[in-house]
Amino acid sequence: MSTAADGMITAGELAGRGPDPAGARRGRRRGQVNTGLVVGLVMTVTFLAIAALSLVWTPADPNAVAPADRLLPFGSPGHLIGTDALGRDIASALMIGARTSIVVAAGAALLGLVLGTVAGLTAASARPFVDETVMRGADILLSIPGVVFALVLAATVGAGVGSTVFALSVFFTPSFTRVVRAAALRVLGEDYVAAAQLYGRNRLFILARHVLPNIFSVLIVQFTLYFAVGILTEAGLSYLGVGVNRPDISWGMLLKEAQETVGVASPLAIWPGLAIVFAVLGLNLLGDGLRDVLDPRLRKRAS
Amino acid sequence: MLVFLARRFTFFVLALIASSILIFSLIRIAGGNVAAVMLGKAARPEAIDELMAELGLDRPLPVQYLDWVGGMLRGDLGTSFRTGESVTALLVDRLPVSVPLALGGMALALLVALPIGTYAATKAGSPIGTFVAMASQVGIAVPVFWAGVLLSLFFGVRLGWLPTGGWTPWSTSVSGAVQSLILPVTALGMVMAATLSRYTRTSVLDVMNEDYVRTARASGMTRGGALMRVGLRNASLPLVTVVGLLAAELIGGTVIIEEVFSLPGLARMILSSVSAREVIVVQSAVMVIVAFVMVVNLIVDVLYGVLDPRVRVAR
Amino acid sequence: MTDQPVLDVRGLVVRRDDLVAVRGVDIQVRAGQRVGLVGESGAGKSLTALAVMGLLQLGWTTEGQVLHDGVDLTRISDRAFSSRRGRTLSMIFQDPLSALNPTQRVGAQITGVVRRHTEASRDDARAQALELFTQMHLPRPEQMLRAYPHELSGGQRQRVMIAMAMACYPQLIIADEPTTALDVTVQKQVLRLLDAAVQDRGSALLLITHDLSVIAAMCDHVLVMYGGRVVEEGPVREVLRSPRHPYTKGLLESQPTLDNIELEGTARLPSIRGNVPSLHDMPTGCAFRTRCDRATAQCEVVPVLEGDASRAACWHPEPALSQAGRS
Numbered sequence: 001m002s003t004a005a006d007g008m009i010t011a012g013e014l015a016g017r018g019p020d021p022a023g024a025r026r027g028r029r030r031g032q033v034n035t036g037l038v039v040g041l042v043m044t045v046t047f048l049a050i051a052a053l054s055l056v057w058t059p060a061d062p063n064a065v066a067p068a069d070r071l072l073p074f075g076s077p078g079h080l081i082g083t084d085a086l087g088r089d090i091a092s093a094l095m096i097g098a099r100t101s102i103v104v105a106a107g108a109a110l111l112g113l114v115l116g117t118v119a120g121l122t123a124a125s126a127r128p129f130v131d132e133t134v135m136r137g138a139d140i141l142l143s144i145p146g147v148v149f150a151l152v153l154a155a156t157v158g159a160g161v162g163s164t165v166f167a168l169s170v171f172f173t174p175s176f177t178r179v180v181r182a183a184a185l186r187v188l189g190e191d192y193v194a195a196a197q198l199y200g201r202n203r204l205f206i207l208a209r210h211v212l213p214n215i216f217s218v219l220i221v222q223f224t225l226y227f228a229v230g231i232l233t234e235a236g237l238s239y240l241g242v243g244v245n246r247p248d249i250s251w252g253m254l255l256k257e258a259q260e261t262v263g264v265a266s267p268l269a270i271w272p273g274l275a276i277v278f279a280v281l282g283l284n285l286l287g288d289g290l291r292d293v294l295d296p297r298l299r300k301r302a303s
Numbered sequence: 304m305l306v307f308l309a310r311r312f313t314f315f316v317l318a319l320i321a322s323s324i325l326i327f328s329l330i331r332i333a334g335g336n337v338a339a340v341m342l343g344k345a346a347r348p349e350a351i352d353e354l355m356a357e358l359g360l361d362r363p364l365p366v367q368y369l370d371w372v373g374g375m376l377r378g379d380l381g382t383s384f385r386t387g388e389s390v391t392a393l394l395v396d397r398l399p400v401s402v403p404l405a406l407g408g409m410a411l412a413l414l415v416a417l418p419i420g421t422y423a424a425t426k427a428g429s430p431i432g433t434f435v436a437m438a439s440q441v442g443i444a445v446p447v448f449w450a451g452v453l454l455s456l457f458f459g460v461r462l463g464w465l466p467t468g469g470w471t472p473w474s475t476s477v478s479g480a481v482q483s484l485i486l487p488v489t490a491l492g493m494v495m496a497a498t499l500s501r502y503t504r505t506s507v508l509d510v511m512n513e514d515y516v517r518t519a520r521a522s523g524m525t526r527g528g529a530l531m532r533v534g535l536r537n538a539s540l541p542l543v544t545v546v547g548l549l550a551a552e553l554i555g556g557t558v559i560i561e562e563v564f565s566l567p568g569l570a571r572m573i574l575s576s577v578s579a580r581e582v583i584v585v586q587s588a589v590m591v592i593v594a595f596v597m598v599v600n601l602i603v604d605v606l607y608g609v610l611d612p613r614v615r616v617a618r
Numbered sequence: 619m620t621d622q623p624v625l626d627v628r629g630l631v632v633r634r635d636d637l638v639a640v641r642g643v644d645i646q647v648r649a650g651q652r653v654g655l656v657g658e659s660g661a662g663k664s665l666t667a668l669a670v671m672g673l674l675q676l677g678w679t680t681e682g683q684v685l686h687d688g689v690d691l692t693r694i695s696d697r698a699f700s701s702r703r704g705r706t707l708s709m710i711f712q713d714p715l716s717a718l719n720p721t722q723r724v725g726a727q728i729t730g731v732v733r734r735h736t737e738a739s740r741d742d743a744r745a746q747a748l749e750l751f752t753q754m755h756l757p758r759p760e761q762m763l764r765a766y767p768h769e770l771s772g773g774q775r776q777r778v779m780i781a782m783a784m785a786c787y788p789q790l791i792i793a794d795e796p797t798t799a800l801d802v803t804v805q806k807q808v809l810r811l812l813d814a815a816v817q818d819r820g821s822a823l824l825l826i827t828h829d830l831s832v833i834a835a836m837c838d839h840v841l842v843m844y845g846g847r848v849v850e851e852g853p854v855r856e857v858l859r860s861p862r863h864p865y866t867k868g869l870l871e872s873q874p875t876l877d878n879i880e881l882e883g884t885a886r887l888p889s890i891r892g893n894v895p896s897l898h899d900m901p902t903g904c905a906f907r908t909r910c911d912r913a914t915a916q917c918e919v920v921p922v923l924e925g926d927a928s929r930a931a932c933w934h935p936e937p938a939l940s941q942a943g944r945s
Contacts, residue, residue: 147555273449280444514716523704612766
């Protein structure tokens with residue numbers, strides 16, 4: 001795996017699906033705005049704003065069962081997007097679902113980022129034996145399909161927000177480790193780092209003072225892209241019933257309920273899916289756009 | 304090349320060992336007590352201990368681990384505690400569902416993504432190239448299970464062309480089995496194709512901007528000739544890596560798609576075994592999946608060595 | 619042979635939307651002639667060469683004519699152009715590592731060119747490649763044919779590139795900074811080989827470089843480019859001995875030579891003040907006027923090339939050598 005792995009394409013790159021060189025070139029031309037970045041930013045801000053709003057206000061209690069109001073169609077008064085088979089308000093559920101997505105996906109991405117940064121910086125700056133061990137360990141973890149791992153873990157430890165975050169972060173860490181290591185090695189190869197070493201600066205100082213600030217843009221981009229992967233994976237796990245459960249609400253869970261309670265014919269299956277596509281698309285556009293702006297060299301140097 | 308192969312194979316074996324330890328400890332530490340589940344809530348603690356001893360679960364964990372690995376090396380994946388069926392037999396039941404689904408999805412993804420991605424790269428900047436790029440960006444954001452649900456809504460419920468779910472065994476009717484696989488394979492393949500076509504486009508674009516493609520053109524290759532003879536060969540290098548990494552994603556997608564279409568595959572077996580605390584079944588099935596991913600990655604790396612002369616010498 | 623030039627570039631403009639990198643360049647290269655194109659990076663030399671070869675990246679467009687062998691290359695199809703590239707005109711690139719296909723043996727890359735343009739059989743093509751490698755003084759040429767680019771040294775790779783460009787006895791070879799990426803010790807060898815190969819085949823050479831000493835050694839005619847235009851042109855001896863454009867003069871004076879080190883001792887090497895303006899804020903009129911000591915209001919109008927022995931595009935040129943008299 002070493003060779004292909006060092007090509008540095010990771011699940012995150014798969015998630016962000018790599019930079020777009022044509023887009024990057026366009027972006028660098030004078031007077032042209034990176035449309036993807038702007039669209040992604042608008043979509044992401046909308047998504048975050050809706051989630052934030054759900055903290056203080058939702059149209060209704062998404063767990064309040066009201067048999068009289070069940071299966072109201074789109075546009076019903078008081079239930080803008082309608083109700084599910086138990087008469088629960090869908091718009092409210094979608095709003096809370098956005099919040100869950102953020103807690104789980106962003107939480108897992110952040111945890112994975114921290115662990116991966118520690119491991120990646122260790123690997124990049126340690127002796128070759130340690131480096132080799134850490135990276136081969138990451139390769140092994142990457143061979144365990146994330147969904148299968150999360151499924152086993154969630155089912156054994158128990159489903160819920162906490163175990164989903166944990167499962168996802170374990171799944172993310174090796175990819176972050178790889179990306180951070182590659183980026184850190186690039187910085188460590190720079191002349192000013194060699195100069196700092198000549199001045200007798202110790203490893204921690206160099207990592208904190210020189211490496212971290214310089215890989216910060218890489219970290220931001222990766223965080224955004226894994227945020228998106230996290231939303232997709234969390235939705236998948238909740239769909240399988242090993243992720244988030246009531247009274248918490250997740251988009252994947254809503255899809256599962258829609259399919260279970262009224263059969264696949266229900267238009268209820270449309271809304272949670274659209275919400276996922278919206279959030280993930282926004283984050284991916286944002287991540288790709290940020291990469292073009294912050295680190296246009298990333299791809300070139302890495303390959 | 305030989306050194307490269309030897310190193311790669313050594314790592315493969317080490318990785319198998321390491322992951323088996325990882326899977327075993329994870330499932331055994333957190334896996335719950337199968338005896339307690341089997342005997343129900345009212346069971347006396349002594350009865351549970353007795354059953355544990357009977358099942359060999361009271362032995363020290365290292366012994367149990369060696370027993371499990373030793374069995375696998377002889378081709379014995381263990382037996383189910385409840386039914387006494389061998390795990391191998393269970394797998395043989397399930398693989399005719401899961402393997403065609405996974406391979407079909409991958410094949411469809413490749414068939415769709417490689418030509419489209421390449422085409423989009425040659426048309427980069429034009430309206431059609433931009434459209435393909437945007438379409439794949441949207442496709443990437445579509446969760447695989449939602450794609451499955453939408454497909455079954457449209458083709459199954461609305462048009463009634465294909466079953467919305469369920470499974471007709473191959474032995475009953477081959478065409479029935481194929482029909483029950485069409486929608487799942489399409490859902491899986493299309494979602495993966497979105498990712499892959501984006502990657503294909505990027506790789507081809509990158510390579511076509513390389514100096515050596517310009518040299519090929521300067522020495523008399525037409526644009527199409529340079530793409531076919533120089534571009535694709537070199538663009539295949541990063542793509543091979545991507546396909547390897549997609550193997551893990553493919554398994555994840557298969558698991559979810561089996562659930563969407565109620566297919567009795569490997570994934571559902573793991574799901575139900577997990578809730579029944581059938582630790583041996585779970586750990587063997589997960590091991591089979593991990594081994595599959597590792598074999599794919601091994602093949603990918605060897606292929607990489609064949610395709611790229613620089614790797615052969617360097618390693 | 620008629621006196622028709624093998625390359626006649628007329629009014630070449632290369633642009634990308636509103637960015638104009640080459641602003642009306644005329645170049646004539648006669649059969650067997652060696653023309654140098656000199657200037658700092660950003661002067662538009664490489665884009666000129668790529669425009670002539672029809673190999674500009676997507677987004678760049680050209681205006682003007684590129685006449686070669688009786689046809690205007692800007693007007694023919696990619697297929698028709700392809701049948702000329704590598705056969706009647708060929709190009710050598712700057713960085714020989716990135717310019718060779720990393721996944722193909724160098725021998726196959728050469729026989730590919732031969733077989734693309736001639737009826738040669740596989741064995742014939744291989745024999746020709748072997749002959750070319752021998753001419754290029756590549757050691758153990760038979761083994762070399764089977765090597766991949768990454769297994770060769772920089773100098774060897776560039777010799778392979780030259781062999782590839784020479785394979786079909788082209789009328790014109792364009793060499794874009796052929797030695798810039800090489801070690802100083804290797805540069806000379808490679809230039810000597812290029813010199814001999816051009817000589818043997820009677821090809822014309824358009825040599826692009828920023829190094830005047832390379833021009834002095836290799837060329838008989840030189841064009842100096844600045845800001846996308848030719849600012850001075852003429853026979854190499856003429857231009858180097860008595861530059862008429864202030865830019866050429868500055869360029870010559872900023873070349874370190876043993877002379878100016880010995881004579882001026884600790885004195886600093888003269889340099890042209892300021893920097894090359896970027897494409898975005900190219901001054902109107904003479905592009906050099908913002909860095910020129912003689913600039914006047916007149917320089918806000920673009921000067922044209924004028925002169926006899928050598929021609930300069932300047933309102934206030936140095937007097938020509940012929941007028942000043944040789945001393």
